[in-house]
Amino acid sequence: xxxxxxxxxxxxxxxxxxxxxxxxxxxxxxxxxxxxxxxxxxxxxxxxxxxxxxxxxxxxxxxxxxxxxxxxxxxxxxxxxxxxxxxxxxxxxxxxxxxxxxxxxxxxxxxxx
Amino acid sequence: xxxxxxxxxxxxxxxxxxxxxxxxxxxxxxxxxxxxxxxxxxxxxxxxxxxxxxxxxxxxxxxxxxxxxxxxxxxxxxxxxxxxxxxxxxxxxxxxxxxxxxxxxxxxxxxxxxxx
Numbered sequence: 001x002x003x004x005x006x007x008x009x010x011x012x013x014x015x016x017x018x019x020x021x022x023x024x025x026x027x028x029x030x031x032x033x034x035x036x037x038x039x040x041x042x043x044x045x046x047x048x049x050x051x052x053x054x055x056x057x058x059x060x061x062x063x064x065x066x067x068x069x070x071x072x073x074x075x076x077x078x079x080x081x082x083x084x085x086x087x088x089x090x091x092x093x094x095x096x097x098x099x100x101x102x103x104x105x106x107x108x109x110x111x112x113x
Numbered sequence: 114x115x116x117x118x119x120x121x122x123x124x125x126x127x128x129x130x131x132x133x134x135x136x137x138x139x140x141x142x143x144x145x146x147x148x149x150x151x152x153x154x155x156x157x158x159x160x161x162x163x164x165x166x167x168x169x170x171x172x173x174x175x176x177x178x179x180x181x182x183x184x185x186x187x188x189x190x191x192x193x194x195x196x197x198x199x200x201x202x203x204x205x206x207x208x209x210x211x212x213x214x215x216x217x218x219x220x221x222x223x224x225x226x227x228x229x
Contacts, residue, residue, distance in 0.1 A: 040215045042158075049208055049219035050150075050158065061217065093158055097215045100172045102148075102160040 002026055002096050006105035012113040019081040021108045023094035028074045031098065038098035041070055041079045043090045044107075050093065054079065086112065115139040115218045117209050122223030129199050129227070135192040135209030135220055143167065143187040146212040149194050151205035152222075159205075162194065163212065177203075199227045 003026040013019040029038045037057035042050040052061045054070035057077055067082045081088055089112060094105040121133040135147070149161040162183040164171045171183045182195040192209050204227050210216035 038215075042216075044158075049222055050216070051219070052215065052217050055214045055217075095158075095215065100160075100163065101174050102163070102215075104158040104160070107157045 001101055002029065002099065002103050004094055004096055004103050004105040006092075006094055006108050008108060009106070010109040010111065012111045013081075013084045014113045015086065016083050017113075019084050019088070019110055021079045021092050021094075021110070023072075023077045023079070023105050025075045025077075025096055029096045029098040030074050037073055037077070038096055039070075039072070039077050040095045040097060041068075042093045042095060042104075043088075044093065045090045053092075081110075084110075084112070115211065117211065117218060117220035119207065119209055119220045119223040122207065122225045124226045124228065125199055126229050127200060127227055130195070130197045131199065131225060133194040133196065133207055133209075133223060133225070135194075137190045137192065137209075137211070140211070142185070142190050142192075147185060147192045148210045148212055148216060149183060149192075150208045150210055150216065150219075151203075151225075152208070153202075153205045156205075161207070164192070196225070199225075201227050203227050 005024045007022045039057040041054040043053050044050040058070040069080050071078050091107045116138045119135045146165050148163045162173045164183045180198045184193045206222040208222045209220045211218040
């Protein structure tokens with residue numbers, strides 16, 4: 001199984017500042033045949049289901065603000081929120097869909113400082 | 114608009130069974146693989162199972178293999194999860210999720226509590 005490890009576990013950032021969350025996979029999730037990283041990011045607010053934010057490591061899902069960006073390749077990935085807004089407070093999860101069992105990181109709780 | 118509505122959760126004793134349903138609307142169910150993902154109270158996300166659009170090729174997490182069965186009835190726009198031999202550690206909110214690349218749409222979830 002591919003183990004996903006996020007850092008940090010929690011993060012407090014001031015409004016308008018940059019937030020950065022890291023995710024590391026225990027093996028590469030890059031498919032060399034199509035050069036795509038099978039890595040997604042989800043946002044989950046209290047009492048709500050998760051919401052897809054980023055897929056293919058760097059593609060924003062429809063309607064996601066452009067302050068969200070994803071980067072990385074192979075085993076190391078980053079979710080960046082360029083200018084934190086109050087509505088971005090949530091738990092963020094990375095997930096690999098390269099192979100079953102699909103696995104998630106443990107989550108990073110993002111709060112306002 | 115895509116909608117996924119889960120039902121069937123509740124309180125069940127250890128060793129008991131439940132069948133969850135997920136009714137889909139706003140898209141053609143048969144076009145997409147569908148998944149179940151669960152979240153224990155206060156914990157992270159755990160993928161449970163996937164089934165292809167046509168109903169074949171089910172896969173399961175090791176934690177539920179041999180006890181849970183995923184199925185679908187595309188004519189009824191419904192996904193199912195039959196859960197047998199339930200354990201306390203199966204207590205969680207169970208979400209169904211549509212798979213376009215990955216889990217692009219989720220239901221609101223249904224709570225399963227396994228307790229005596």
